[in-house]
Amino acid sequence: MKRRLFNQWVACLWVAVGALTLSAAYAADEAPDALVKRLSTDVIAAIKADAAIQAGDTAKIVSLVDARVMPNVNFQRMTASAVGPGWRQATPEQKQRLQDEFKILLVHSYAGALAQVGDQTITVKPLRAAADDADVLVRTEVRGHGDPIQLDYRLEKTPGQGAGWKIYNFNVMGVWMVQNYLSQFSQEINAKGIDGLIAKLVALNKSNNAKKN
Numbered sequence: 001m002k003r004r005l006f007n008q009w010v011a012c013l014w015v016a017v018g019a020l021t022l023s024a025a026y027a028a029d030e031a032p033d034a035l036v037k038r039l040s041t042d043v044i045a046a047i048k049a050d051a052a053i054q055a056g057d058t059a060k061i062v063s064l065v066d067a068r069v070m071p072n073v074n075f076q077r078m079t080a081s082a083v084g085p086g087w088r089q090a091t092p093e094q095k096q097r098l099q100d101e102f103k104i105l106l107v108h109s110y111a112g113a114l115a116q117v118g119d120q121t122i123t124v125k126p127l128r129a130a131a132d133d134a135d136v137l138v139r140t141e142v143r144g145h146g147d148p149i150q151l152d153y154r155l156e157k158t159p160g161q162g163a164g165w166k167i168y169n170f171n172v173m174g175v176w177m178v179q180n181y182l183s184q185f186s187q188e189i190n191a192k193g194i195d196g197l198i199a200k201l202v203a204l205n206k207s208n209n210a211k212k213n
Helices: 002-019 032-048 058-072 075-089 092-114 177-212
Strands: 121-124 135-143 149-158 164-172
Touching: 032 135, 058 092, 058 164, 075 092, 075 164, 075 177, 092 177, 164 177
Parallel strands: none
Antiparallel strands: 121 135, 135 149, 149 164
């Protein structure tokens, strides 16, 4: 029951993160909490208007994630943190494979949840950060049917070209995504190495894809 509830509401992360990509002109200057608050409603509306996403079309969901989510996620940092110390020993090719397969795993995991987005709204709590902070925690609540659901995420502000806020971890109902996967991935690396983890991710993704076909 808890796992099903987690998957149902974690879709709201992608809603909130996707909101960050709708206005690149504001990304570098606007406060992260203001950005989420201003754009979340538009993203929810976009998902509700897309019949293919509501039907669980994985290809359409991958397209949505690539176009709206990934540009505002430091996915290399997210993957490296989830892999843990083994990341430093991985070759460039292994690191790329890990990122590719990890992204597919997350998309498949939350595809069904995205299709369930209904009348949810996101309330952003006051941001507790200094004006010059480059790493912040944004706390929100997802409101819909039932009790409000805690949804928090960490962002870092990146300089230079493509500057703006990048998400590198998120917390749904008290579970931090990176830490949750770290324990699982560490066990696999200790047993079979980096190639063993890659093989495990590939197998999981093939299994998830088969279930949807």
